Each structure stands twice: as C-alpha cells, then as structure tokens.
Amino acid sequence: MHATPRPRRALFLAGAATTALILTGCSGGAEEAEGPVTLTFAASTFGDPGLGPRLQAFVDEFNASQDGVIIEPASVPFPTFGQTVLTQMGGGEGPDLVRFDMPEFSTAAAAGLLEPLDDVIDAAELGLQPGPDEYLFVDDARYGVIHDTSNYVMFYNADLVPEPPTTFDEFLATAQATTQGDVYGLAFRQTQAEENGVWQDIFNYVYGFGGQWSDGENLTLDDPKNVEGLEAFQTMYDADVIPKGADAATFRRMFAQNLVGMELNNGGYVVATKGTNPDLNFSVAPIPFPVRAQGAIMAPIVVNANSEYKEAAYTYIEWMLQPEQQQKLQEALGAASMATPTERSAESLEEMPFLTVFDELTNTSAPQIVVGFGPQTPEIRSIVVREVIAALQGQQTMQEAMERAQAEAEGIVGAP
Structure with a gap:
C-alpha cells in the first residue's frame, strides 16, 4: 500500500551558491558543520570490477557540482555487505547513505534503522515507475527510492539459438535441440551450496507461472501455481539439458565460451558477459513463461536514521533523481533500469540494441x-x-515439497 503523499519539503540543493553550513538531522537538535559535509555512501556496486568505477565516476560528478556536500564510498566487502552494514546501523553508526538489496532493506525498515522519506520523495512529481516503487513502503511509510533495478530476462547465444523461444514448450524444445556433446541448452543453480542463487532461479518459474510466495499477509508456498512453476523447473532439470553440479561461476564461463545456449539472469550479467568475452554473439528476450512476471534485483537507496547529515543526504538523492542524472546513472550501470523512465542513448542502443x-x-x-x-x-x-532440491533429487514430489515448506515456514512466521 502506498502512503498518502505529504507536502514535499523545500528542496535542499547544495549547488554553487549554497552555503557551507549544513543543518544536521540529529534528534538532539540541529547542529552546524563548518565547511563541506562529508557523507559516506555504502553500495556493493563499488566493489564490482566492471560497474564500480562507473558508479564512482557518477559520484565524482556530484561532488564536482557541490560546494557543501562531498560523497565518499564506504568500503564494505560484497560477501558480508548486508550483515555488516545492518550491524553497524543497529549499533547507532554506519554509512549515511546505503544502496541496499531488498531483503536487507526490509530488515532495516522494520527495525527502525531508516529515515522516512515521505517528505522528501513525491512519486507523482518525479514520475517514479510504479512497479518497483510500491515495494519501498513499510506500514505506509516510505523508506527508500529505487537506485537501480536489474530485471531478469533470458540470455541466449545467438549462434546456438538463432530464434529465442517464446513459450515454455519452445523453451524446453530449444534446450533439448541445443544440447549436444559438450554444449548444453540451458544452465541454472541446483545445489544447496548456492541457496541464494537457486532461490533467484526458481523465483522466475514461480512468478512466470502465475504464482507468488505470499498474498502480502499470509504465506502461500503450496499454492497450485507455485507448484506448477516448480514442476516446470524440474522438467528442465530432468530433461538433462543443463550441466548438473556446475556452479554459477562455471556455467557462466561456459556461456561465454559458447558451451551454454540459454540462461535466465539479470541486467548486471551484461557487463560481466561482455567483459569475459567481448566477441560473444548474445542477446536477450523476455523469459518465455505463461505470465509476464519475473524477478529483479531491486536496490533502493536509503538514509541511515543515525546520520547526522540527513539534509545533505537528501541532496544527493534529489540530484540523482533529476532526469539528466537518471540517464547518466543508467549509462553507468549498463542494463539497469532507473527509478524513473529513461531514454537510452543512440550510442548505447547501437552497441546493445537489446x-x-x-x-x-x-x-x-x-x-x-x-x-x-x-x-x-x-x-x-x-x-x-x-525442499525443492530434495524434489529434484527424487526424494519427494514438488507438491509434497511445498506442503512441507509451508508447514515449516508457518512455524517461523506464525500460522494465520
């Protein structure tokens, strides 16, 4: 549910004419800081060898445009990013700005670690894309705005798969026809060691067949549509069209080496794939499942409730959301989509029309x-x-898997 928009506060633009005195947002009363305010911005993207320098260049442009605010990246290792930042924030510290993934965002918002942004963000005025934006409210209060969204699509090797499938039956047939010798038609995660990756993969099957994990209030893990999507996932597993046992690093390298025909992945995979093999002839298409619904890596930018310089933090967010900056951020992050609709440049579309x-x-x-x-x-x-992996291994049916998952998960969250 969306909150009723409140009157938007006056924009705080720390441009060339802005005084260097910045009011803080401390609960104990406003304080003044002499000289430029330095904010820390934590984003796992900074550690990405391909995208990190691009995001840093975007931040550098902001810094060059300001007299009163300087943004510095906070160095947090990717594997422990979410837990590290949440621990810092829970202890009353942490970065001023954070680009969270959605699970950590939900945790931080529920724990009261984020500053509400209802008076900062006017969705209608900014033209925010409604799909992603609806997930940034907790108890009808806004706690973030989209920094970037990487939607899941079907990547395909155009030399191995000249025409992308448009239905699930075609998807299966194409994978079977492409699988020959050392070449596989498809690849996805299927081991507990890659739990998060398996979740990302099955998510597309569940939603692509019209299912969902909850109705917003109650768990619906054993819903028939969920089971149908997971049975489709098992169909692909049983068809022997994937390199079973291969982890993501292995089969993504195989994709770049013309040894895998198709893979479901998000926009961040574009830069990595081109970096591994710039000459690979690949393209993308919507996932060919019955319902046009798929997962996404949605990453909101938030303000730490502990920050002493909230107004300065708002300045960066407002600058980022301007149309010119949205286009530049999108160019920096490649295949990502932004908080607002943007138009791709002719140069980027010439290089990657997809x-x-x-x-x-x-x-x-x-x-x-x-x-x-x-x-x-x-x-x-x-x-x-x-439970899904147990079903893949023949220990139970997908129906039984989801019934067991529903019962155990209700024990954690509480049965309705």
Whole structure:
C-alpha cells in the first residue's frame, strides 16, 4: 500500500551558491558543520570490477557540482555487505547513505534503522515507475527510492539459438535441440551450496507461472501455481539439458565460451558477459513463461536514521533523481533500469540494441523477497530451496515439497 503523499519539503540543493553550513538531522537538535559535509555512501556496486568505477565516476560528478556536500564510498566487502552494514546501523553508526538489496532493506525498515522519506520523495512529481516503487513502503511509510533495478530476462547465444523461444514448450524444445556433446541448452543453480542463487532461479518459474510466495499477509508456498512453476523447473532439470553440479561461476564461463545456449539472469550479467568475452554473439528476450512476471534485483537507496547529515543526504538523492542524472546513472550501470523512465542513448542502443527489453519489464518485475515477510525471507528461502532440491533429487514430489515448506515456514512466521 502506498502512503498518502505529504507536502514535499523545500528542496535542499547544495549547488554553487549554497552555503557551507549544513543543518544536521540529529534528534538532539540541529547542529552546524563548518565547511563541506562529508557523507559516506555504502553500495556493493563499488566493489564490482566492471560497474564500480562507473558508479564512482557518477559520484565524482556530484561532488564536482557541490560546494557543501562531498560523497565518499564506504568500503564494505560484497560477501558480508548486508550483515555488516545492518550491524553497524543497529549499533547507532554506519554509512549515511546505503544502496541496499531488498531483503536487507526490509530488515532495516522494520527495525527502525531508516529515515522516512515521505517528505522528501513525491512519486507523482518525479514520475517514479510504479512497479518497483510500491515495494519501498513499510506500514505506509516510505523508506527508500529505487537506485537501480536489474530485471531478469533470458540470455541466449545467438549462434546456438538463432530464434529465442517464446513459450515454455519452445523453451524446453530449444534446450533439448541445443544440447549436444559438450554444449548444453540451458544452465541454472541446483545445489544447496548456492541457496541464494537457486532461490533467484526458481523465483522466475514461480512468478512466470502465475504464482507468488505470499498474498502480502499470509504465506502461500503450496499454492497450485507455485507448484506448477516448480514442476516446470524440474522438467528442465530432468530433461538433462543443463550441466548438473556446475556452479554459477562455471556455467557462466561456459556461456561465454559458447558451451551454454540459454540462461535466465539479470541486467548486471551484461557487463560481466561482455567483459569475459567481448566477441560473444548474445542477446536477450523476455523469459518465455505463461505470465509476464519475473524477478529483479531491486536496490533502493536509503538514509541511515543515525546520520547526522540527513539534509545533505537528501541532496544527493534529489540530484540523482533529476532526469539528466537518471540517464547518466543508467549509462553507468549498463542494463539497469532507473527509478524513473529513461531514454537510452543512440550510442548505447547501437552497441546493445537489446537494452530496451530490460526497461520494458520494469513494471512487471518483483523483488526476490517474500512480500510481507521481508525480514524472514532468508529463513523461508532456506526452507524452500532445501525442499525443492530434495524434489529434484527424487526424494519427494514438488507438491509434497511445498506442503512441507509451508508447514515449516508457518512455524517461523506464525500460522494465520
């Protein structure tokens, strides 16, 4: 549910004419800081070898445009990013600005660690894309705005798969026809060791067949549509069209080496794939499932409730949301979609004409959380993946898997 927009506060633009005196947002009363205010911005993207320098250049442009605010990246290792930042914030510290993934966002918002942004963000005025934006409210209060969204699509090797499938039956047939010798038609995660990745993969099957993990208030893990999507996932597993046992790093390298025909992945994969093999002849298409609904890596930018310089933090967010900056941020992040609709440059479309496919899916994508149970998503995810893998291995049916997952997960969140 969206909150009723409140009157928007006056924009705080720390441009060339702005005084260097910045009011803080401390609860104990406003303080003044002499000279430019330095904010820390934590984003796992900074550690990405391909995208990190691009995001840093974007931040550098902001810094060059300001007299009163300087943004510095906070160095947090990717594997422990979410837990590290949440621990810092829970202790009353942490970065001023954070680009969170949705599970950590849900946890932070529910714990009261984020500053409400209802008076900062006017969705109608800014033209925010409604699909992603609806997930940034907790108890009708806004706690973030989209920094970037990477929608899931079907990547395909155009030399191995000249025509992308448009239905599930075609998807299966194409994978079977492409699988020959050392070449596989498809690849996805299927081991408990890659729990998070398996969750991301099965998410597309569940939503693509019309299912969902909850109705927002109650868990619906054993819903018939969920089972149907997971049975489709098992169909692909049983068809022997994937390199079974291969982890993501291995089969993504195989994709770049012309040894895998198709893979479901998000927009961040574009830069990585081109970096591995710039000459690979690949393209993307919508996932060919019955319902146009798929997962997305949605990453909101938030303000730490502990920050002493909230007004300065708002300045960066407002600058980022301006149309010119939205386009520049999109160019920096490649295949990502932004908080607002943007138009791709002629140069980027000449290089990668398929980029519009990602943007067209933004409002039918969903974050890979259990809606209404964001903080409990990791526990629910672990249960679901465990039961799905047991079904893949022939220990039970998918129906039985989801019935067991529903019962165990209700024990964690409480039965309705």
